[in-house]
Amino acid sequence: xxYLKEPKLIRNSKVAWQEIDDAIVVVTPWNKQIHIISxxxxxxxxxxxxxKSEKDLVTLIVQEYEIDxxxxxxxxxxxxxxxxxxxxxxxxx
Amino acid sequence: MxxxxxxxxxxxxxxxxxxxxxxxxxxxxxIDFIQPGGESIDLxxxxxxxxxxxxxxxxxIEKINNSYILAGEKFECLLDTQARSxxxxxxxxxxxxxxxxRVFYSQVLVxxxxxxxxxxxxxxxxxAYLFAxxxxxxxxxxxxxxxxxxxxxxxxxxxxxINNIFFLYSTPFSGEYTQRIKNLKAPLSNIFFLNKxxxxxxxxxxxxxxxxxxxxxxxxxxxxxDSSQFILGLSSRLTAVIESFDINILSYSDLGRFVDGLSKGxxxxx
Numbered sequence: 001x002x003y004l005k006e007p008k009l010i011r012n013s014k015v016a017w018q019e020i021d022d023a024i025v026v027v028t029p030w031n032k033q034i035h036i037i038s039x040x041x042x043x044x045x046x047x048x049x050x051x052k053s054e055k056d057l058v059t060l061i062v063q064e065y066e067i068d069x070x071x072x073x074x075x076x077x078x079x080x081x082x083x084x085x086x087x088x089x090x091x092x093x
Numbered sequence: 094m095x096x097x098x099x100x101x102x103x104x105x106x107x108x109x110x111x112x113x114x115x116x117x118x119x120x121x122x123x124i125d126f127i128q129p130g131g132e133s134i135d136l137x138x139x140x141x142x143x144x145x146x147x148x149x150x151x152x153x154i155e156k157i158n159n160s161y162i163l164a165g166e167k168f169e170c171l172l173d174t175q176a177r178s179x180x181x182x183x184x185x186x187x188x189x190x191x192x193x194x195r196v197f198y199s200q201v202l203v204x205x206x207x208x209x210x211x212x213x214x215x216x217x218x219x220x221a222y223l224f225a226x227x228x229x230x231x232x233x234x235x236x237x238x239x240x241x242x243x244x245x246x247x248x249x250x251x252x253x254x255i256n257n258i259f260f261l262y263s264t265p266f267s268g269e270y271t272q273r274i275k276n277l278k279a280p281l282s283n284i285f286f287l288n289k290x291x292x293x294x295x296x297x298x299x300x301x302x303x304x305x306x307x308x309x310x311x312x313x314x315x316x317x318x319d320s321s322q323f324i325l326g327l328s329s330r331l332t333a334v335i336e337s338f339d340i341n342i343l344s345y346s347d348l349g350r351f352v353d354g355l356s357k358g359x360x361x362x363x
Contacts, residue, residue: 029317
């Protein structure tokens with residue numbers, strides 16, 4: 001896939017969030033739901049302040065945690081799928 | 094124009110209306126939270142009863158520029174935070190006014206370093222204790238068992254940060270507790286989350302756990318990011334400085350002795 005054409009992901013600008021005890025707590029104000037982002041995934045949340053592709057996020061995880069790329073891809077896809085379903089991450093066209 | 098001044102959570106709201114009978118009803122219903130006239134007020138609220146808004150099942154708050162529209166069953170209110178004024182169309186019944194007032198204060202508190210929490214509140218020796226929980230969690234039971242305490246509410250209390258100290262305030266918004274509630278406040282000493290299934294009686298909580306449980310009990314309707322962000326910031330600071338616990342209130346027959354033991358050597362939050 002052409003890197004420049006890969007969809008980019010970014011935090012939904014309409015959510016409120018707070019870092020506390022190494023975790024990140026995100027609130028979606030439209031439904032008052034509370035979402036907890038684990039210490040490991042909090043790195044992805046910070047990175048998504050700016051648009052990132054799935055590949056960018058995989059590279060980030062592989063470098064930080066020294067895990068293999070296949071495992072990292074699985075984890076990132078789960079994170080992305082859940083985050084989009086919750087409405088806390090948007091796809092930037 | 095008739096008026097009375099409500100002082101709830103330290104916020105003084107002048108309630109104006111053309112209907113003397115209804116203003117008198119409001120004054121007598123909230124008698125312990127009525128401020129003598131002549132003092133400075135924080136907000137002016139004008140009531141009208143001449144036309145009924147459409148019934149709205151859910152409570153909603155919508156921000157338009159610097160104003161908010163608060164809507165609910167039998168009321169609709171335009172709140173202008175810059176002009177520090179609000180106009181409300183509301184059916185002329187105290188039950189609906191009480192519901193409106195809860196929603197109204199939940200919103201205006203955000204601009205005054207505060208929020209409202211589903212909780213019972215108690216004061217003893219100028220220390221305040223918050224017992225938070227949803228319906229049926231034991232808030233009224235807590236209030237009824239609190240011999241030797243002043244009761245702040247068995248349903249909704251107000252937390253405000255003033256000069257970096259968190260205070261707990263009483264409200265006239267009560268559940269099944271029928272005793273008279275005075276207008277009181279004290280520095281918050283401890284937070285307890287009511288849990289009837291807890292076998293050990295008392296379990297200390299982490300800041301994160303306390304933060305999440307507190308958020309779940311905050312009485313708040315605004316769907317805007319900025320207000321939610323403010324509440325997150327204030328709650329995280331609160332749960333960082335105030336020690337909190339899960340509690341099974343039924344494990345403590347003498348709440349006074351229990352909190353006195355906790356308070357020994359502990360300073361009020363700063």
